[in-house]
Amino acid sequence: MAARIAGRGTVSGLGTVLSLALGALWWWAVVRLAVTHDAGPLEGAVAAGGWGLSLLPVHCVAKARAAGVVAQGRWRTAWRRAERPRG
Template sequence: MARPIVRWGAMFGLGVLWWWAVLRLALAPDAGVLEGAVAAGGWGLSLLPVHCVPKARAAGALGAGRWRAAWRGAQVTTASPLRRSDAGSGPS
């Protein structure tokens, strides 16, 4: 019970701090670097993705060892090389 209260309290406090900085930048002629840093930092945090899931649970996620296996050559292509124009006809 204490964790959600602390979390909501921290979010509310940081939100009030951000709004104070934004309003002070907009309305006070003597607003300075501190208010600008708080406002820019809060805005930057809002750009972070909030709908993230661990890679293992993400839809369409690739396996952890995919690149290692590719570099080791575990899956070699079976495509045939392109023929040159003077190579003659292909197999019939």
């Protein structure tokens, strides 16, 4: 049991170190683009790639657990109910 816990800690520790290293690399590229005149396409690609990763939907929920989700095959009924006039 202790080996399994230690293994998980090692993996999450590596993930943290990797995240910090990639974050530092991104900041280096952004600062280099802002400060120096000789920054090139490498710095631009790193900065744009890091910014693009921030747009990923990382807070996803499984469809079965999502609030207000329509069951599979029920879209037609849901659209009809939505189009029906209220009142």
